[in-house]
Structure formats: structure tokens, C-alpha cells
Amino acid sequence: MLYNSSEWKKVRRMVIIRDNGFDLGHMEHPIKGQIYIHHLEPITVDDILRRNGKIFDLENLISVSFNTHNVIHYGVESKNLFPDQMERRENDTCPWKQ
Numbered sequence: 001m002l003y004n005s006s007e008w009k010k011v012r013r014m015v016i017i018r019d020n021g022f023d024l025g026h027m028e029h030p031i032k033g034q035i036y037i038h039h040l041e042p043i044t045v046d047d048i049l050r051r052n053g054k055i056f057d058l059e060n061l062i063s064v065s066f067n068t069h070n071v072i073h074y075g076v077e078s079k080n081l082f083p084d085q086m087e088r089r090e091n092d093t094c095p096w097k098q
């Protein structure tokens with residue numbers, strides 16, 4: 001229900017425009033194919049029912065590719081995610097906060 005709501009579709013569009021179609025906001029990794037919107041802080045059904053603000057919070061959302069989304073949720077080793085970008089930096093999960 002959430003992902004079919006006009007509110008979600010509007011927020012989704014804003015995230016895609018902000019992230020410019022880049023995987024996790026990395027300029028070297030444009031997303032080919034379907035763009036997924038990932039919640040950095042995971043949401044639960046309860047959050048949805050209570051309309052928790054983090055559902056639509058742009059700070060909690062990031063564009064990812066299908067592959068990256070699987071890696072995040074199903075735990076392929078992170079070195080396989082961006083093998084050329086192993087170094088972690090402050091805010092590297094929130095690239096727009098540089």
C-alpha cells in the first residue's frame with residue numbers, strides 16, 4: 001500500500017532527482033535499470049501504520065540499484081559492492097551530507 005501511495009511516489013521522485021540516478025550517491029556508479037529507494041534506517045509495518053516520519057524523510061532515503069539493494073539486505077560482503085572504493089569515510093552512507 002505504501003509504495004502505491006501518491007505521497008510515496010512524490011518522495012521517491014524527489015530522491016531520484018536529488019541522487020541524480022547514482023547508486024548510493026556515488027558519481028562513479030550510475031544506476032543502470034530499475035532504481036530502488038532504500039530506507040537507511042529500516043522501517044517496519046508498525047512504522048507505516050503509525051506514519052512514522054522516517055518513512056518519507058529524505059535524509060533516510062537513498063537511491064540504489066537492484067544489486068546494491070540485495071547486497072544491503074542480504075549481506076554480500078561489502079568489498080564486492082564497490083571494490084574500488086573500500087575506504088570508509090564519515091557520512092559515507094549519507095553522501096549528500098559532505
Ligand SMILES: [Zn+2]
Pocket residue numbers: 037038039069072073
Ligand atoms: Zn532497502
